[in-house]
Amino acid sequence: MTDTRPLKPITADARRAEIFRLALGNPKVIAGLVILATLLALGLAAPLLSGHGPSDYVGPRAEPPSADFWFGTTLFGQDVFVQFANGIRSTYVVGLLAGGIGALVGMTVGFVAGYRGGVVDEILSMITNVVLVLPAFAVLIILAAYVGIDSVVHQSVFIGAFSWPWVARAVRAQTFSLRSREFVDLARLTGVRPLTIIRTEIGPNMGSYLLLVFIVLFGGSILTAASLDFLGLGPPGQMSLGLMMNQALQSSALVLGIWWWFLPPGIGIVLIVGALYVTNIGLDDVFNPKLRKM
Amino acid sequence: MGRYFGRKSIVYALTCIVAVTINWLVPRFMPGDPVLQMLISRGPDTNPEQTAVIMDYYNRLFGFDVPLWQQYLNYWGALFKGDLGVSVWLFPTPVADVVLRALPYTLGLLLPAILLSWFLGNKVGAMAARRKWLDNSVLPVGYVLTATPYMWLAILLAWSLGIVAGIFPTAGGYGFDLQPAVSWEFASSLAMHWFLPFLSLFLVAFGGWAIGMRNLVIYELESDYANYLAALGAPPRLIRRYAFRNAILPQVTGLALQLGVLVGGSILTEVVFAYPGLGNLVFQALLHRDFFLLQGVVLFIVIGVLVANFVIDVVYVLVDPRTRAGMQGVSA
Numbered sequence: 001m002t003d004t005r006p007l008k009p010i011t012a013d014a015r016r017a018e019i020f021r022l023a024l025g026n027p028k029v030i031a032g033l034v035i036l037a038t039l040l041a042l043g044l045a046a047p048l049l050s051g052h053g054p055s056d057y058v059g060p061r062a063e064p065p066s067a068d069f070w071f072g073t074t075l076f077g078q079d080v081f082v083q084f085a086n087g088i089r090s091t092y093v094v095g096l097l098a099g100g101i102g103a104l105v106g107m108t109v110g111f112v113a114g115y116r117g118g119v120v121d122e123i124l125s126m127i128t129n130v131v132l133v134l135p136a137f138a139v140l141i142i143l144a145a146y147v148g149i150d151s152v153v154h155q156s157v158f159i160g161a162f163s164w165p166w167v168a169r170a171v172r173a174q175t176f177s178l179r180s181r182e183f184v185d186l187a188r189l190t191g192v193r194p195l196t197i198i199r200t201e202i203g204p205n206m207g208s209y210l211l212l213v214f215i216v217l218f219g220g221s222i223l224t225a226a227s228l229d230f231l232g233l234g235p236p237g238q239m240s241l242g243l244m245m246n247q248a249l250q251s252s253a254l255v256l257g258i259w260w261w262f263l264p265p266g267i268g269i270v271l272i273v274g275a276l277y278v279t280n281i282g283l284d285d286v287f288n289p290k291l292r293k294m
Numbered sequence: 295m296g297r298y299f300g301r302k303s304i305v306y307a308l309t310c311i312v313a314v315t316i317n318w319l320v321p322r323f324m325p326g327d328p329v330l331q332m333l334i335s336r337g338p339d340t341n342p343e344q345t346a347v348i349m350d351y352y353n354r355l356f357g358f359d360v361p362l363w364q365q366y367l368n369y370w371g372a373l374f375k376g377d378l379g380v381s382v383w384l385f386p387t388p389v390a391d392v393v394l395r396a397l398p399y400t401l402g403l404l405l406p407a408i409l410l411s412w413f414l415g416n417k418v419g420a421m422a423a424r425r426k427w428l429d430n431s432v433l434p435v436g437y438v439l440t441a442t443p444y445m446w447l448a449i450l451l452a453w454s455l456g457i458v459a460g461i462f463p464t465a466g467g468y469g470f471d472l473q474p475a476v477s478w479e480f481a482s483s484l485a486m487h488w489f490l491p492f493l494s495l496f497l498v499a500f501g502g503w504a505i506g507m508r509n510l511v512i513y514e515l516e517s518d519y520a521n522y523l524a525a526l527g528a529p530p531r532l533i534r535r536y537a538f539r540n541a542i543l544p545q546v547t548g549l550a551l552q553l554g555v556l557v558g559g560s561i562l563t564e565v566v567f568a569y570p571g572l573g574n575l576v577f578q579a580l581l582h583r584d585f586f587l588l589q590g591v592v593l594f595i596v597i598g599v600l601v602a603n604f605v606i607d608v609v610y611v612l613v614d615p616r617t618r619a620g621m622q623g624v625s626a
Contacts, residue, residue: 266446
């Protein structure tokens with residue numbers, strides 16, 4: 001306290017630049033992002049790659065990978081590579097949307113429950129706990145079978161609606177500990193509205209954590225969506241990696257040895273979800289100085 | 295402790311009510327007559343007599359002539375009597391019978407896979423923490439395994455070990471030429487058919503537990519009490535044992551949270567191997583548009599997961615001295 005030199009204020013911009021610099025120096029983050037970006041580019045380019053759709057019958061039946069058909073063809077003569085690229089595309093859409101919805105709902109519930117406390121907290125926590133113990137995948141099967149899923153957006157809403165509880169619990173706990181800090185008290189005393197406090201005082205202090213949460217939800221949603229597609233409960237007419245596995249299995253691709261049909265979709269999912277997890281660990285190192293030395 | 299179980303019981307009771315209500319609500323508020331629609335979607339009416347019986351049965355069961363609240367109560371009444379309706383696909387077998395026949399297969403698959411993966415995953419994860427050479431192999435393998443979709447690993451194993459190597463059978467619960475009997479031949483066939491689905495469930499789950507445990511143990515080893523013990527000159531083995539005991543608690547909670555995912559995984563795995571358990575029933579019910587069977591199986595799964603959750607809560611209290619002593623403990 002004897003040092004009376006004015007502290008150089010660390011602006012938000014400076015901090016962001018620092019984080020950015022550290023993130024770009026982290027091999028895990030770089031490796032993860034490179035894989036994600038490459039596959040994303042492939043998914044985005046999917047419609048440009050060839051003139052035909054993923055379900056069109058364009059080639060000879062069950063042909064192994066060749067110069068014409070990079071990933072070979074299915075038992076019915078569909079281009080596996082075109083199916084793969086389109087599947088990657090819808091995988092990203094469902095992951096981003098469902099992950100985003102899950103994160104949004106979880107954060108909202110967590111912030112409100114943690115900040116308001118009292119009866120509101122009791123009710124929201126009860127709802128959170130109920131959805132938490134409900135086996136989401138089983139309920140999703142019932143919903144998808146009856147209500148039907150007619151688009152990727154629809155599927156994402158369903159998945160997001162059941163993936164939020166653990167986020168809500170974690171955010172609630174953190175909000176709880178943050179709301180009694182001095183800077184929050186100060187904001188409250190000066191008459192700042194609760195929503196603004198959450199947005200400008202509490203939110204930024206959890207920013208890094210929320211990003212990590214979103215990445216985990218992103219990966220989880222991809223796995224759930226692929227599982228639903230695999231059971232034939234995905235959006236009709238929409239090619240996806242899960243549907244590719246479904247069709248391969250239903251057409252006895254295993255017995256017939258058409259490995260180029262059922263290997264790519266799984267590799268695609270493992271790559272995307274694995275890259276997300278690796279990015280996540282890398283970012284954790286960046287945000288958490290304690291881990292940085294390791 | 296009473297308070298802890300009180301809160302938990304309320305959550306489980308509420309969840310059970312919510313699950314049953316969703317199960318009752320969803321078909322009822324769909325446009326059109328679900329019974330008729332299901333029967334139509336099954337294709338041309340080849341057996342009018344059977345159709346009439348089913349129509350009559352379900353209209354009576356759903357009691358469309360009574361007010362909505364009474365329909366709801368009737369549904370609960372039937373449920374308590376263990377009446378889940380009649381399967382359309384396997385007409386006229388009651389859904390409850392179909393489910394009970396498939397249950398041993400799913401339990402035989404799930405219980406060993408969950409318990410073994412949890413146990414070994416924790417052991418390996420704890421060993422990997424702070425052992426560079428082991429960590430460098432366990433961590434990447436663990437992350438790849440958790441990123442793997444259940445059905446794909448199942449497909450991979452069925453194809454490589456089953457079809458290419460020809461070591462294990464890839465479909466069914468036992469040889470197609472066998473009848474269930476107490477004999478060596480049947481038992482060995484059962485075991486051979488069981489192994490691949492088990493292995494595939496086990497591996498995916500194992501990766502998750504190993505990573506979780508590794509991170510938790512590292513966190514514990516960095517905590518003040520571990521540093522203090524080290525400063526006092528305590529042997530590393532002792533510190534690691536303390537760290538392990540503290541890290542195991544979140545893993546018990548994690549087990550409860552992961553149950554739903556694991557059960558979902560077994561559904562997918564059973565589909566790949568055409569294993570005659572609940573998961574395959576879900577798939578068959580979807581294929582044959584037998585919604586009554588589907589609902590019955592799913593409801594059964596939901597209640598099973600709730601019961602298992604409750605068991606884990608009891609175990610948690612036994613393991614965690616804080617909840618045992620009724621101190622702060624975990625929040626419900």
